[in-house]
Amino acid sequence: MPTVTALRDARRGRVAVELDGAAWRTLPVEVVVRAELSEGRALDRPTLRRLRRELRRAEALALAGRALRARDLSRHRLAERLSAAAVAPAAVVESLDVLADAGLVDDGRFARSRAHALAERGYGDAAIEHDLERQGVAGELIKVALEELPDELERARRLVERRGHGVKTARYLASKGFGEEAVRSAAGVEP
Numbered sequence: 001m002p003t004v005t006a007l008r009d010a011r012r013g014r015v016a017v018e019l020d021g022a023a024w025r026t027l028p029v030e031v032v033v034r035a036e037l038s039e040g041r042a043l044d045r046p047t048l049r050r051l052r053r054e055l056r057r058a059e060a061l062a063l064a065g066r067a068l069r070a071r072d073l074s075r076h077r078l079a080e081r082l083s084a085a086a087v088a089p090a091a092v093v094e095s096l097d098v099l100a101d102a103g104l105v106d107d108g109r110f111a112r113s114r115a116h117a118l119a120e121r122g123y124g125d126a127a128i129e130h131d132l133e134r135q136g137v138a139g140e141l142i143k144v145a146l147e148e149l150p151d152e153l154e155r156a157r158r159l160v161e162r163r164g165h166g167v168k169t170a171r172y173l174a175s176k177g178f179g180e181e182a183v184r185s186a187a188g189v190e191p
């Protein structure tokens with residue numbers, strides 16, 4: 001049975017592992033620590049399983065970190081990305097839990113931020129709600145996010161001021177998910 005004979009600092013958070021005096025692999029330091037590798041430790045089946053599990057976990061966290069670097073994602077969308085990258089289901093769940101505990105994945109924050117961004121881009125409540133549902137956000141979080149937005153009618157009035165009253169503006173508002181009251185107001189029919 002192979003035995004770990006040396007653990008050497010390789011570069012930026014990595015450890016070179018030697019088995020029976022020969023170079024074997026370079027692993028992330030957190031994997032070495034969590035798998036409890038040490039000099040003199042035999043690499044039996046349980047140790048190898050644990051090492052494999054920790055490697056999958058570290059890869060899933062690294063992949064999730066890269067995805068979150070670009071923009072905030074809902075838990076559901078991040079799980080989809082990890083699954084599409086062939087990450088094991090157990091590693092997906094564990095990674096999402098770790099990221100949620102660290103505050104990096106927060107569906108409430110995501111819903112509020114996304115709702116505000118869509119409202120600023122001229123979308124109505126129905127379109128925002130639909131988008132958040134597609135992102136996998138829970139209904140109660142969507143409701144809270146919509147309640148925090150400026151009034152839909154006020155947002156519609158600002159668009160009408162920019163675009164003018166008329167049927168064309170009413171169609172535009174309807175296509176952007178504004179409610180019936182906002183659309184009627186845009187068409188020049190006061191409710």
